[in-house]
Amino acid sequence: MKFTGLAALAAVAMSTPLAAQSMVAAPNEASAKLGQCLVDRTTGSDRTLVARWMAGSMASSPMMEGLVEVDTSAKEQVDREMADLFARLLTKDCKAQAKVVMQSRDRMGMQAAGGRLGEIAMAELMMDPAAMQALMAYIQYIDPAAMTALAE
Structure with missing residues (x-):
């Protein structure tokens, strides 16, 4: 699938890493509506x-x-599936909302909208007990005395 012009802008904006998206200012109303959609x-x-x-x-x-x-090969398959999802969301399911953001050439708004979906996806992933256990595994290596000193 090839993207040109505004579609390329949307593709880049939606694929901005989550850490970078968290630096994006609060979305405007159009961006918030797209993100919610x-x-x-x-x-x-x-x-x-x-x-x-x-x-x-x-x-x-x-x-x-x-x-x-x-x-x-698994990464390529996930990329293909993501392209299909991206196209479906922006050209069918959320077309009206995406059109408003795209026509205003609001790259930051598109990033914020995509970031909202990424945040929800990662939050759901972290609800898995195995993922949460793996995330918290580092705690066993923290020096309790150093943490106690914070309370003094």
Whole structure:
């Protein structure tokens, strides 16, 4: 699937990493409406796909070398599925809301809308007990005495 012009802008904006999206100012009304539509019009399976796509993309960074290995064929399949989801959301399910943001050439608004979907997808992922246990595993290595000193 190829994107040109405004569609390319939307594709880039929607794929901005979550950390960068968190730096985006609060969305305007049009962006907020698009973000809410993206969340409302996705299923649990769609949001799992978003989380898998984000994880695969982050895992592809050289900074993850030695910790995470990405299966290139699985990553390509997730990319294809994400492209289909992205196209469906922006051209069908949330077309009216996306059109307002796209026509205003509001890149930051598009990022904020996509970030909202990413936030929900990651929040749902973190509700999984195994994911939460893995996230909290570092606590066993914290020096309790150092933490106690904070309360004094």
